[in-house]
Amino acid sequence: xxxxxLAVAFRRIEGLFFAGGLMGLLPGLLVAVIIRLAxxxxxxxxxxxxxxxxxxxxxxxxxxxxxxxRETWWLSLQYxxxxxxxxxxxxxxxxxxxxxxxxxxGEAPQSxxxxxxxxxxxxxxxxxxxxxALREMNKQRPSWTLDLLVxxxxxxxxxxxxxxxxxxxxxxxxxxFSRRHRRGAxxxxxxxxxxxxxxRQRYDWIFSTSITSLIEVCLIHAVRPRAWAGASxxxxxxxxxxxxxxxxxxxxxxxxxxxxxxxxxxxxxxxxAELEYWLNDEDCRxxxxxxxxxxxxxxxxxxxxxxxxxxxxxxxxxxxxAAVADQLAETRGARVLLLGAPDEALLGERICRAMRFxxxxxCGKTTLDQMAALLAEADLFLGNDSAPLHFAVALGTxxxxxxxxxxxxxxxxxxxxxHRVLAAVELCPGCNPFHFLSSCDHDRRCxxxxxxxxxxxxxxxxxxxxxxxxxxxxxxxxxxxx
Numbered sequence: 001x002x003x004x005x006l007a008v009a010f011r012r013i014e015g016l017f018f019a020g021g022l023m024g025l026l027p028g029l030l031v032a033v034i035i036r037l038a039x040x041x042x043x044x045x046x047x048x049x050x051x052x053x054x055x056x057x058x059x060x061x062x063x064x065x066x067x068x069x070r071e072t073w074w075l076s077l078q079y080x081x082x083x084x085x086x087x088x089x090x091x092x093x094x095x096x097x098x099x100x101x102x103x104x105x106g107e108a109p110q111s112x113x114x115x116x117x118x119x120x121x122x123x124x125x126x127x128x129x130x131x132x133a134l135r136e137m138n139k140q141r142p143s144w145t146l147d148l149l150v151x152x153x154x155x156x157x158x159x160x161x162x163x164x165x166x167x168x169x170x171x172x173x174x175x176x177f178s179r180r181h182r183r184g185a186x187x188x189x190x191x192x193x194x195x196x197x198x199x200r201q202r203y204d205w206i207f208s209t210s211i212t213s214l215i216e217v218c219l220i221h222a223v224r225p226r227a228w229a230g231a232s233x234x235x236x237x238x239x240x241x242x243x244x245x246x247x248x249x250x251x252x253x254x255x256x257x258x259x260x261x262x263x264x265x266x267x268x269x270x271x272x273a274e275l276e277y278w279l280n281d282e283d284c285r286x287x288x289x290x291x292x293x294x295x296x297x298x299x300x301x302x303x304x305x306x307x308x309x310x311x312x313x314x315x316x317x318x319x320x321x322a323a324v325a326d327q328l329a330e331t332r333g334a335r336v337l338l339l340g341a342p343d344e345a346l347l348g349e350r351i352c353r354a355m356r357f358x359x360x361x362x363c364g365k366t367t368l369d370q371m372a373a374l375l376a377e378a379d380l381f382l383g384n385d386s387a388p389l390h391f392a393v394a395l396g397t398x399x400x401x402x403x404x405x406x407x408x409x410x411x412x413x414x415x416x417x418x419h420r421v422l423a424a425v426e427l428c429p430g431c432n433p434f435h436f437l438s439s440c441d442h443d444r445r446c447x448x449x450x451x452x453x454x455x456x457x458x459x460x461x462x463x464x465x466x467x468x469x470x471x472x473x474x475x476x477x478x479x480x481x482x
Contacts, residue, residue, distance in 0.1 A: 010065065011063075011064050011065040011067055012065070013065070014061075014064075014065025014066055014067075015061065015062045015063055015064065015065050017065075018058070018061045018062055018065065018066075019062055021090075021093075022058060022062075025058065025093060025097070028097045029051065029054060029097060029100070031097075031101070032097045032098070032100040032101040033047060033051065033100065033101075035101040036100055036101050036102075036103050039101075039103040040103035043103045047100075049239075050100055050239050051100070053237075053238065053239040054096060054100075054239070057237045057238065060237070066082075066085055066086070066089060068237060069085060069089060069214065069235070069237075070085065072214075072234050072235050073213060073214050073234075075432050075434065075435070076174075076176050076213065076214075076434065076435055077214065079175060079176070079435050079437040079438065080174055080175055080176070081175075084173055084174055084175070085214075087173055087188050087191075088173075088214050088215065088218050090188065091188070091191065091192060091195070091218050091222065092217070092218050092221055092238060094192065095195070095218070095221045095222045095224075096221060096238055096239070099221065099224055099239070099241045102224065113204075114141065114143070114144045114145070114204045114205065115144070115145045115147070115201060115202065115203045115204050115205070116137070116144055116145065116146050116147070116203065116204065116205040116206075116207060117147050117148075117149060117168075117198065117201070117203045117205070117206050117207070117223060117225070118130065118134065118146065118147070118148045118149065118164070118206075118207045118209065119149050119206060119207065119208045119209060119210070119216055119219060119230075120148065120149070120150050120151075120154065120209050120210065121149070121150065121151040121154075121170065121172060121177055121210070121215055121216075122151065122154075122177075122210055123151075123153050123154070123310060123387065124153045124154050124156075124157050124368070124387050125310075125386060125387030125388075125389070125390040125391070126210070126255070126390075127150065127153075127154045127157055127158075128157070128256075128275055128277065128387075128390045128391065128394055129209075129255040129256040129259055129275065129390070130209045130256075130259050131161060131163075131256075131275060131276060131277075131394075132256050132259070132260055132271070132272060132273045132274060132275065132276075133207075133209070133256075133259045133260050133262070133263060134146065134148070134161060134163040134164060135163050135271070135276070136260065136263060136268065136269075136270070136271040136272075137163070137207075137263070137268065138163035138164075139271070140268050140269065140271075141268070145165050146163065146164045146165050147164065147165060147166045147167075147168055147201070147203075148161065148164045148166070148167050148168065149168040149170050149198075149219070150167060150168070150169060150170070151169075151170060151171065151172065151177050152169065152171050152177070152178070155167065155169050156368055156369075157368075160277075160278055162278070168198070170194065171185060171186055172191075172215050173185065173186065173188075173191065174214075174215065175435075175436075175437065176434075176435055176436075177215075195218075195219065195222035195223070196222070198219070198222065198223050199222055199223050199224060201223075203223055203225045203226075204225055204226045204227070205225050205226065205227055205228065205229065205266060206219070206220055206223060206225045206227075206228035206229075206230075206242070207228070207229050207230065207262070207266070208220070208228060208229070208230030208231065209230065209259050209262070210230075210231070211231050211249050212230055212231045212232065212233050212234060212235075212246075212249070214235075216230070217233065217235055217238070220242060221238060221241070224241050224242055225242050226242065226243065227242055227243035227244070227245060227266075228242050228243070228244060228245070229245045229246065229262055229265035229266050230246055230262060230265075231246060231247065231248070231249035232246040232247065232248050232249060233246060245265040245266070246265070247261075247262070247265065250410075251407040251409065251410045252407070252409045252410070253409060253410065254273065254409065254410065254412075254413070254414055255410050255411060256273040256274075256275060257273040258410070259273075260272075260273045275390065275393050275394035276394050277372055277391060277394040277395055279369065279372060279373050279376060279395075280369065283367075283369045283370050283372070283373040284373050284376070284377075286370050286373060286374075287370070287373035287374045287376065287377040288377060290337070290360070290362075290374060290377075291377050293360075294335040294337060294360055295335055296334075296335040296379075300333055300334070300335060301328075301332055301333070301334045301335070301379040301380065301463050302334070302335050302337060302377060302378045302379050302380075303325065303328055303334045303335070303336050303337065303378060303379065303380045303381075303382060303459070303463075304337050304338075304339055304374060304375055304378035304380070304381050304382070304383075304388070304392070304397070305321055305325060305336060305337065305338050305339070305351070305359075305381075305382045305383060306338075306339050306340055306381070306382070306383030306384065306386055306388035306389065307321050307338060307340065307344065307347050307348065307351055307363075307383065307384070308340040308341060308343075308344035308347055308363070308384070308386060309384040309385060309386040310386060310387075310436065311405075311433045311434070311435075311436060311438070312439075312440065312444075313404070313405055313428075313431055313433055313438075313439075313440030313444055313447070314384050314385050314386070314404060314405060314406060314433055314447065315347075315384055315444065315447065316384055316402045316447050316450060317444070317447065317448055318347060318350050318351045318354060319354055319452075320450070320452040320455070321351050321382070321452075322351050322354035322355045323452040323456070324382065324452050324455050324456045324459060325351070325355055325357070325359060325382075326355050326356050326357050327452075327456040327459075327460075328380075328456065328459055328460065328463065329355075329356075329357035330357070331460060332460065332463050332464075334379075334380075334463065335359075335360075336355070336357070336358075336359035336360070337359065337360050337362060337374060337378065338351060338352065338359055338360065338361045338362060338363055339362055339363060339366065339371050339374060339375070339388055340363035340364065340388070341363065341364060342363070342364030343364070344363045344364065345361070345363045345364040345365075347363065348361035348362075348363035348364075349361055362374070371388065371391070372391045372395060375388060375391050375392045375395055375397055376395040376396070376397060378392070378397050379397075379398070379463060380397070380398050380399075380400070380459060380462055380463055381397050381398065381399040381400070381401075382399075382400045382402075382455070382459060383399075383400075383401065383402070384401070384402050384403075384447075385401060385402070385403055385406045385411050385412070389401050389411075389413075390411075393413045393419065396418075398418040398419065398462045398465070399413060399418070399419050399420070400419075400420050400422065400455060400458050400459055400462065401413065401419070401420075401421050401422070402422055402423075402447065402450055402455070403421060403422070403423040403424065404423070404424045404428075404444065404446035404447040404449075404450075405428065405431040405433040405440075405446060405447075406433050408421050408423040417465065418462070420458045420462065422450055422454065422455060422458065423450075424446035424447065424449045424450060425449065428440070428441070428442040428445050428446050
């Protein structure tokens, strides 16, 4: 009862705060209408409906605060500070007024002049899944100008993609995309200026490759393309100034295929959804050197283990990783290499200490491309739902991936002779594995339900397909005795 009273009081306070903002919004609306009429009097017939949408939205904000925004994207916005949500509402209102004033009709472009902006603000592992669609766009429409807007984690990947004309770095002010790293953070005015710069590019299309979040909606209204394609827009508070071509977002389909299946919305044919990545000679030489140092030469297999993940609830227990690695070292003579981000270095050390056989911990000690080259050099990948898994798939390495709270159908590679996906049978209720501030209330019960013996058996089968059994090498204790 007390929580309900507090929630109502909070909505009232937000409504009063928004009432103060109306002092600027109403004159702005009047100015936008005047500018639109001055530019194109024929647009007057559209104005009553457009203005009515704005007035209805403002009435809801006055009565309910920003509850309609938060409820639409509750899974992510519940962890965001109120000022961050207000920032994007302010930007949406600003560009809504600008769109009312802008009377351009979005005529069809001249032949060969189509400009397309692809949005992918998510993490680097997610971003790999858009590459097949970019490849297909470039193949079917080589005359199109393809610009790619990415978040801070994907800048290096974006600059390697050969199918785009330009990579645009965008740093949204939400914790989901910054994880509290303040480097390069923009003020609201700087963010508005970047959006205005994108607007001046006069894009014909926006291609939104993820779930349509508050950030994507804001960018679509800011850029105002002739049309946009992507997952269905869950927010109906704002007038649609661009043509929408959307389909429902699903987690029951492989992510690369889901994105590929958006292409027909733009009149293109869906193609192959195979991932790919590009390595240079220097990184490949680095990986071969590491392999030799590990002793994985000839028929000796190299197993790459990625024990971390972007959310702690997705991580398989470290003692289980250690048990599987020891089993493969004992039965197949495998050399084990641990890979991951800098904040996973301690996790890698704990696994090494728990093992009877030696392993090389390179968590946090490689660049992204060096890690990718090591994955390409490995004979088997073992890890959670994380970026290294997707890189291993893109580079053709056999994989065993472990899934608990996230969708195996969306993020696990299609099962084949080279890829095995092992998922928990019973999921824990109430998990939100897509925000780093959320917590697992069940001590990773779903991940712990995955038996290390079952994983080791699958790993042994995959290694047997690519390598002959090898005599075991000495354990750490045995080496010390020697």
